[in-house]
Amino acid sequence: MDTSLQVASTVAVRETVLGNGLKVLVQEVHTAPLASVWCWYKVGSKDEVTGQTGASHWVEHMNFKGTTNIPRDQVKGIIERFGGSWNGYTWIDQTTYLETATRDALDRMLFIEAERMANCLYDPEDCESERTVIIAELQGGENDPDQLLDTEVTAAALKVHPYRNPTIGWLSDLRTMSRDQLYQHYRRYYIPNNAVLVVVGDVMTDDVLRRVEQQFGRIPAGAPPSRLHLEEPEQLGERRVTVQKEGTTAYVKLAYHAPQFEHPDCFPMLVLDAVLTGAKGLNLWVSFRATPPQRSARLYRALVEQRLASSVSGAIVPTQHPFLYTISMTVNETSTLAAVEAAALEAIDDVVRDGVTEAELTKAKNQLRARLVFDDESVTHIAHQLGYFETIASFEASHTLLSRVMAVTVDDVARVARRYLQASGRTAGWFDPIRSVEA
């Protein structure tokens, strides 16, 4: 099999560390007159303590509200003038900000990120205004029963590790957190020696590094942030969660403990997921937006083709610490929660007992190989991968994805199925709708 297909991301990446500890990754891609700049911080919801859940995400919002040298009223349009787009996200291990624009905006993009790292304002009125915006974001998510169930299942499956908390935070914390707590969170983690700056596009590496030094070189290093060291204890029996709320449709989720990205079992689990629900790829920015190739996947055939469920999906993503493998199902109107769960567990028991076939392994590898190519379609996507993997392991890991997929054997998949898909480690969740929605 041709393993040279993962072309875009295998070209040279220049790694540099500034005197203040900022790691800089630059990759030249001259396919379009564009540059993508991502600034990553090694802080996410896993770093939050009780009472301050959601701080990382709220801080992300605050860091779009002006800086010492970018007045609030000049934020709007600062990158749009170059035809650019900007965004950011917070998740369990990381927070990131990006701009993608024409290459002549490079200085502007670096300036914005340097300002964001050192000089955000945290105006008290802005903090209060953003409190209601974030609560609106949370409530918008709660409108979706599937998301509501996901929050409950995750919190039940993990008792100790802060991955159990929703990244957006718990409502009570969002109501009580103060401006000073947010500012302290910002100052603790937004330091060059806790950040990774990624530049990919139609640029010259030496030129980029000169500009980066100019913009970021004078920001002082900070004390390395202390980290929570919380280890999830072994689960000793199945846990069950039922959410009952008015609605029209029932949902089932099955969550199993899953290994972290650097664990040898991670890629066999990815292959196992591809066999069960179809391969998604490994780019959090794009992979989950498209439906995976899954019509011949085991759970699709057991559930959707049997008219029990209208959809099934699996989610296992690369993380720094052990997290979850979650299988989600939408129950057909003519079926029941119990029937869907029973059919899913039967298919899972089969794979635990018998493993997968060579043909299934080959198909799963083909799918992952193709998805890895599709994951690298733009400078924005390539830059995402470098930064993302640097925050959970190393950027070099993003260049080994295909080889790690190809190294997986049927024995590996059988082993991880037996290890991770046991009933005693499972959390089952039902969204059981009360069918009396007011018209």
Next chain:
Amino acid sequence: MTTATQRGLAPVRQLFDNRAVVIVKETPTTPAVTISAALQAGSIYESDAQLGLAHFLSRVIDRGTADRTAESIAEELDFRGVSLSVNPTRHTQVFNCTCLSEDFDFILELMGGIITTPSIPANEVEKRRAEIITAIRQDEDSPAVVAMERLFELLYPGGHPYGRRSKGTVETVESIDRTALQMFHRVRFAPSVLSLVIVGDVTPQRALDVAAKVFGGWRAPTPEQGTFASHPAKAPRRESVVTMMNKSQADIAYGFTTIKRTDPAYDAFTLMNNVLGQYSLGGRLGDSIRERQGMAYYAFSTFDGNVVESPLIIRAGVNPANVERAIASIDLEIDKIAREGLTADELADSKRYLIGSMPRMLETNASIARFLQTAEFFGLGMDYDVRLPALLERVTLDEANAAAATLSPDHAALVVAGPYKPTGTPPIS
């Protein structure tokens, strides 16, 4: 020196003898190819009694052909990591997928069989029917979907095809049988309404050769084209509340019918909309509702050019306690932009943004394919990407303000869906 942007995409376009159109753009960035096949067989062509017919067909058409079973198609696609989607719109059914370039010939041949000779097996019809009914029930529980469906009913009343639910209702979906699906395919699918766009790591000659082999011999009568009533943009204000007390957030959908995609004022409306509800984080609407008042996670407007008078729609998701304030803010912004127009700086900023964003918008195979499909559907020409900057640049402030002046809160349609009940006082004064 001529830059790549000035040269533009310069795709190859070929009209086959059977009037199928094939457009190819070679991009060697990644070893992958995006295939987009659009057929003018959308929901506008279904009858009121068979609402959801086009959508139903899109769910079942790839589940078997004259040569292959559903299982065989699933295996072949999955083996190559290809996910084929069929997206029905009002006017078209668009078959989309991305494959590795090494799989291009095979995948296009497979798609050809699906498009020209679907078998629509009876057991697959029943499986997909159950899924569609579940999806309709999910929609009924989604304030965002409910708000948008109701808004389109208000904007395009009287049974207009744009005002109908694309998935249909449970009753109509239950009544659609295999014969109706076969008939819809037989009547609406033909080479003369096919636009095949191929973008990626494939030479134009190879792509055209494979396309000719797959679609060149296809013969089917040209379908009749539909005609649609125009809708006055000046209808009186209409309001509707769908109370859903099981939800946490209320969705506001607020809109107008404006102009057709072919109207000379299209670019002026695009720029005006960008200022109103797009630029940066939601334009003026985002500034007011999210940034200044902190009422919503999102507040923005969209303007989608279409065959009939196109919708300009404002969306906001707010806490139920803020519904009336948010609506008042939208009214205020609409009234302000209609009366006072845009500033010269706003227009210049939006022009710079929309023109400057073109290299980014045309970076991926899928985005290029979407752009070329739109250009073909509306007859904009294969050089549209080259001409577009000048079209935007030449819009004057007066033209953009004239577009803004067509909007008025007095003529808006407004829907609130969510945990909200009107207080007795009309939400709008």
